Amino acid sequence: MTILDEIFANKRSEVAQKKREKPFDEVQAEAARSAPALDFVAALRHFSEKAPRAFNPALIAEVKRASPSKGIFREDLDPVHLARLYRRNGAAAISVLTDERYFKGSLEHLRSIRRDFERTAPRVPLLRKDFIFDPYQIYEARAAGADCVLLIAAHLSRSELAQLHSLALELGMTPLVEVHSLPELEMALACEPRLVGINNRDLGDFSVSLDTTMRVSEFVPQEVCLVAESGIHSRKDIDFLAGTKVDAVLVGEALVTAPDVASKVRELAGVEAVA
DSSP states (O other), X not given: OOHHHHHHHHHHHHHHHHHHHSOHHHHHHHHHHSOOOOOHXXXXXXXXXXXXXXXXXXXXXXXXXXXXXXXXXXXXXXXHHHHHHHXXXXXXXXXXXXXXXXXXXXXXXXXXXXXXXXXXXXOOOEEEESXXXXXXXXXXXXXXXXXXXXXXXXXXXXXXXXXXXXXXXXXXXXXXXXXXXXXXXXXXXXXXOSEEEEESBOTTTOOBOTHHHHHHGGGSOTTSEEEEESSXXXXXXXXXXXXXXXXXXXXXXXXXXXXXXXXXXXXXXXXOOOO
16 A cells, blocks of 8 residues: 555545534535635746746745655644745745645645735635545635645546546636646546646655656646646756746745745745845
């Protein structure tokens, strides 16, 4: 059993428990009352178009407390404070890891960031990053204020991916379909997605190589907004991806562990110092 298999097995038990605590129809009602979702793809492409560099993909900055392979990144992590730093220093969008057992996240982190952002401008879009397999989680994400949800092709059947992708669109959100290989990309493209992520981390053994994006991106249609995920730590890594169709990069660990988070965000976003 891989770590991904283990995580999904735990997630199934977790979701079953949540359904007992809060009925499906109650979560659906909360989702229906949520403010309309922001256009995640538009936010990424708007940043890329206005960027001064010839190749300067938008930055999706991640609120990430821990990982199963490396443990706790930052004990004193304050999700709202971190999200504010990200937004103020050039992040085009923010990813919030909400898995509790393996990544020490929480759906409440997403809710808190959304509430905070509603009080101040600009309203940066939020991605719920979790291990999603059930429609309940899609409604739950919308109810919490997510504008985008992650769907991992490696652990979904074609029919499951199509169903969840369609439901997210129906609720006004953007699905980010994550792939690691060409067969997974083929599966993703059958959904006619607006947004695809290439994960440079092999979720079977956790090895990382930016060559994955170099190889797989060649087969992504130009009209699809493309995100490179994992293994990005510096401008050198981003520059390595020049010549690909990448529109955005998703970075977590390098930001959360940086001695100066604001400076690191500006470096990876390719923006000048904030006044």
